[in-house]
Amino acid sequence: MSTLSREPGVGLSTGAAPPISRLVTRLRAHDAMGYVMLGLVSVSFIALFYRWFDKQQQYSRGAFEDWGHAFVVPLISAFYIWKHRARVAATPACIYWPGLAVLVLGMMSYVYFISGFPNHMFQGLSMILALAGVVLLLAGPHMLRVLSFPIGFLGFGITISEQVMTKLTWPLKLLASRGAELMLTVFGLDVTRYGNKLEIFHGGKVIPLDVAEACSGMRMVVAFAALSVVVAFFAGRTWWQRCAIVLMATPVALFMNIVRVAVLGGLTLFKPGLAAGDAHMVIGTILLVPALGLFMGGAWILRKIEPEESV
Numbered sequence: 001m002s003t004l005s006r007e008p009g010v011g012l013s014t015g016a017a018p019p020i021s022r023l024v025t026r027l028r029a030h031d032a033m034g035y036v037m038l039g040l041v042s043v044s045f046i047a048l049f050y051r052w053f054d055k056q057q058q059y060s061r062g063a064f065e066d067w068g069h070a071f072v073v074p075l076i077s078a079f080y081i082w083k084h085r086a087r088v089a090a091t092p093a094c095i096y097w098p099g100l101a102v103l104v105l106g107m108m109s110y111v112y113f114i115s116g117f118p119n120h121m122f123q124g125l126s127m128i129l130a131l132a133g134v135v136l137l138l139a140g141p142h143m144l145r146v147l148s149f150p151i152g153f154l155g156f157g158i159t160i161s162e163q164v165m166t167k168l169t170w171p172l173k174l175l176a177s178r179g180a181e182l183m184l185t186v187f188g189l190d191v192t193r194y195g196n197k198l199e200i201f202h203g204g205k206v207i208p209l210d211v212a213e214a215c216s217g218m219r220m221v222v223a224f225a226a227l228s229v230v231v232a233f234f235a236g237r238t239w240w241q242r243c244a245i246v247l248m249a250t251p252v253a254l255f256m257n258i259v260r261v262a263v264l265g266g267l268t269l270f271k272p273g274l275a276a277g278d279a280h281m282v283i284g285t286i287l288l289v290p291a292l293g294l295f296m297g298g299a300w301i302l303r304k305i306e307p308e309e310s311v
Helices: 020-048 050-062 064-071 073-083 085-090 099-116 120-139 141-146 148-157 162-186 218-235 239-267 277-286 288-305
Strands: 004-007 011-014 190-194 197-202 205-210
Touching: 020 050, 020 120, 050 064, 050 120, 064 073, 064 148, 064 218, 073 085, 073 148, 073 218, 085 141, 099 120, 120 141, 120 148, 141 148, 148 218, 162 190, 162 197, 162 218, 162 239, 205 239, 218 239, 218 288, 239 288, 277 288
Parallel strands: none
Antiparallel strands: 004 011, 190 197, 197 205
């Protein structure tokens, strides 16, 4: 004849209930196995895409002024997961076999963009697709929904291919040169523009200024777009605030890039070497401070439009 017993942490069961210590041992063994599997999957994933990771860090280090933010992107994704760790832990996880198709698609596209149509940017996007497939396969659609932001945010850490940059930077160079021409003219300088080239007449001399690809503002747009998404998700309280913060990034970045070109043009009147080399990089980096202040000020105003009590 079976007996009913209730023990703390065990619940109602038939027959002799296993001791609490045995249950704890089983849970610890299950957790340990989960950590081992997670470690194996992580090592396998890094080994599979190591070639891309190695090239990405070389690109980012070689052009740190333009793509240095790529090193921070994974840290932000990791911080987002840590900040929402309670939600992640409470999300039910399960094996979801359709995720295998997403993983295979990511791996196949990665191989294609290595051998069939070599492209570093699309290799990175394939890596992110494969990462989403791993999460979907091993943890299920609910977990993928929770982790969709940190996974998608990794896209900001991928350098844009030269083919795309060439097509995008030309109109941005024209915009920067036109804006700088107008700004320098407002300050009383005699400026003539030829396409993306400026000529400043000062003291009986003609000082040329070439708005090159590095001054197009494209890299600043990418960096500010990444920053806007972070600020939107961490500081925005409503969806309209988040959308407004993201949309604000591009005009702020382009405006401050025009200011940067105009400042460099003005400084060449005193010392032409300030518009090139290390001096150019240092001045451009310094001007990121007011650009960041302008963007954060706009985000602060958006937050003040709707008081927290009304949310």
